[in-house]
Amino acid sequence: MDGIDLQDEHQAANSAKVTTSGSSDGAYRVLARKYRPSSFEDLYGQEPMVQTLQNAFETGRIAQAWMLTGVRGVGKTTTARILARGLNYEVPGEIDKPTIHLDKPGTHCQAIMEGRHVDVIEMDAASHTGIDDIREITEAARYRPASARYKVYIIDEVHMLSKSAFNGLLKTLEEPPEHVKFIFATTEIRKVPVTVLSRCQRFDLRRIESSTLVSLLQEISGKEGIEISDEALALIARAGEGSARDSLSLLDQAIAHGAGRIAADEVRQMLGLADRSRVIDLFEHVMRGDIASSLDELKAQYEVGADPAVVLSDLADFTHLVTRLKAVPKSGDEASVTESERVRGREFAEKLTMRILSRTWQILLKGINEVQTAPKPLAAADMVLVRLCYASDLPDPEEALKLLKSGKFSPASGGAPTGNAPQGGGGSTASAVSSGRGSAPQLRTVAGGQAMAQAVGVAPQTAPQMRRAEELHEKIAIRSWQEVAQLAARMKDIPVKVSVERALRLVNFQPGRIEVQPTEIATADAAGELGRKLTEWTGRRWIVAVSRDQGRPTIHEEKEANQRQLVSDAHSDPEIVKLIAAFPGAKVVDVRILKQEEDIPFETASEVTDIDPTDSIDFTEDF
Template sequence: MTDSALDLGEPQQPQKADAYQVLARKYRPKTFSQLIGQDAMVTTLANAIRRDRLAHAFLLTGVRGVGKTSTARLIAKALNCVGPDGEGGPTIDPCGVCEPCRAISEGRHIDVIEMDAASHTGIDDVREIIEGSRYAAVSARYKIYIIDEVHMLSKQAFNGLLKTLEEPPAHVKFLFATTEVNKVPVTVLSRCQRFDLRRIPADRLTEHFAHVAQSEGVEAEPEALALVARAAEGSARDGLSILDQAIAHAGMEGGGVRADAVRQMLGLSDRGAIRDLFGLLLAGDAPAVLDALRRQYEYGVDPQAVLKTLLETVHGATLAKVGSRPDPALSGEEREALAHWGTRLSYPMLHRLWQLLLKGHEEVSSAALPIEACEMALLRIVHAATLPDPGELARKLADGSGQTAAPAAPAVAPAGAPAGASAASAAPRGDMAASPAPALGLEPVALPSDPDALWALLGEHGRHEMQAQVRNHLRPIRFAPPELEISAARPLPADFARDLANELRQITGTSWKIATANAPGGATLREREQQDEEDFRAQVRADPVVAAALEAFPDARIDWDKTKRSA
């Protein structure tokens, strides 16, 4: 038997498995069109490249995960791209197929040097940059230095870089990225073109995560993606990391990415349960409040997270009250509930709730017994619900009605709340019937039937400045409370319509919509008073007795004040 007969060849090697690439790296933007939420910066860079007005140093700042380093690499590709035919110049749309583009994307281009300032903080590291910047680029159009977390450089390193940074060679560009721009010396800031990368809005993140989930072949509930976007706090990288975890969690549980699974994974409280808890707080139902809190605690929700979500609820209701655009990441049910509370709660009550919850959040964060501290904080809010509003109390003391019993205020419950929560919010308990009513709602006030009644209503509630403006400027086109259309054909005071709507909403507890139109409208109260005065005088002069007296005594004058009193 020969040696060749025994040769079995090279043993078969096991195939090397491809390493999994996390979503935050897999979906890192490769073109400026894929960079979400930074349209202003992209437009500025596109115009600078098109007009050949490129700065020699760029400073990119923003919170973590908004794309600072990715943007720096995109700028490097945009400046060094030569196009598929090798004849192109700088462009805001790098081709991604030429050798410079591919080398920069893979991090192996010899003329694009990336340095982490957190691990290269000294003057010696900067000396290497200064020495290297003297030599022309080997194969690229520009030699580019990308320094991440540049604020970590030492004072000596910054000082050593100043001269080169101010007057670099024509072939060198510096790209700095930092999350703490306040730590960068002013002398460096003044030598750079600064771009502040914004937090990515939650609705844009939700759309992006939906695209990623679809590309990965994973089904995801819209509410689940909205929860991930809200938890990301404007950071695409953080959101993709959370989504990666949620997909892995869904693989273990079976099915797609569900909202309840994401909520449990993140330790978030159920926002529906928090809305119920908020309604119970407004109703002053202490036992029900404690039961609802304990249920959340048993589900594994951190007491501090409960207070944080309650703070978000108060903030959302306040924004709804001032007429701010609702957060598109919120569900329709939540937007409806916030609008309801914003209509029914006064500004003093919302500010009081905010301060009480904020104080409770601080106490729970440092408490030895967090759940007990959270219970005490919520009971303090329940107790505050029975206290009269300070502003209303001051007005009652001023007009001498402070001894009268406070009228029962309507309970405030979220729109679409469960039947149990509605009953707890709408009907007072028997043992609370004799106690003062919570000063959380607004006493119902009849809507004015005409401009005269509106003017009188403002005066009754002490809004004398607005009352004067209504008298002088309100020209009604359509009067159908709580909707008004008024004339803007003549100049109006600044923010007249908005301020009037806010005053009437505080007085009546109803949200008013006041629109302006460039039409004549009716006469103002002042103009009507002047017209009535002229008509009265004409009527007096037309009286035969008065006319005869004035004819007999040409120098006589009419005492109009006495004439009015005797009329």
């Protein structure tokens, strides 16, 4: 891997101690800067972008602007400098055209890579966000470059430009002078206006795979003369999360922590991670449903400094690994997977079902957030493990229904399957499973060959409950849009009731299919949510589709219109007029019709000489 400074690279390659490596003036430079890529060949994991640029340069189809996006540390700014170097690459007497083959140091290469070339202008949009900064660029773009082939503007964190700055850049970006090129870099691509994106070629820089990061770290460690174990490299690569800069920063920290010799334990201690083998042991305890051993193991890891949230995160990572090994066995051959993870993970993958692994993943995903926000993280982590232990041997709804129909699932016995399985505390069966360290749990087979620790718990619904639910579904028959709102009220689902009455306009109503027109206050999934709720409540399939046709007023709008009409009619009634006249400043604000008089026309009531006490009319008086 080529360094920025050839003299520095030569010193690094021949250095026996990390303390002697640095720049030519004796100042130490961090690894992320010292081994920053300087050519396209050095870019790890970005082969699609390099191939596109190579074809563009060879055919002369060079774009006017590029947009580089990706997470932190994948090389956006470095790629921008390399691209500027390729655009202005020139070797006197040999090469004088844009190319991606940067084999020799060119006339402008060193100055561009060090960010000090007069024709390659780098601007940080985080500190230059205004229209005045962009106006300087647009005015200077008219002049030709001083020495290079192209005048290149590199704008980092471009999403932080103001709206006026983006608008000021649009015209120059769409029709720049032939000698001007723009390169933008951002981590928040969604914040960049689409008018700017449409004028650029976009490259999404991918996260670097863990195996690639391990190779990169191994190569740099060799150049620095550092002894580091493969497991330690895997830990650093995993903690780097696809970022080369983050991984090199962690390697720098590990070198300082280990004083030239780095073992996995030291890296684990530095990162605050639990021992990976102990995490696998914890996974085994959880899958066996052994609550006592699970809680003891978590407490032991906590006492040596492990963060409960990190332990659960590692547990989730191992669950993900076991799931991948079950779905794609060859994924265990990756360099980022340690030997213990590979061996024991494959054993678990053979004996655990995909449903159990998926359920474990969902519980851990929710539990990690709970632990991170809990006032007592260890107690919250304990509760997550208890939940996992009980859920590890629960049948899924389909298996529980099969057991119930076959008579092997007895609601009277607390939901446990009938048979000779020993009963344990908490309404679960505890199977005595003995396994040594490194071996997967011997899981019992229940319900047609499904691998579980036990099949325990209460069935989702007993047979009488299911029959009552079916009878309830038979009684629910919806014949109008108003009955949909009434059903939502009966089910006490206030969000759906409000959505039907205020957010959806009826276009067409048929049994099983409703067409609606959403209002401005409707949520994005209002129609789909209503369809799912109706299907659940009625026991038959309902489709609620969004229509482009104009719908009738919402139920709430119709109620308001009717109420306004009643108030208007009340104002025109002679008796009400007399009453208002008797109280200066009074006015009718509401009219309510009692149930026994709902069918009586309003004109009939107006013929009564005296006010009927059954009428309810609200007045307000301004004094």
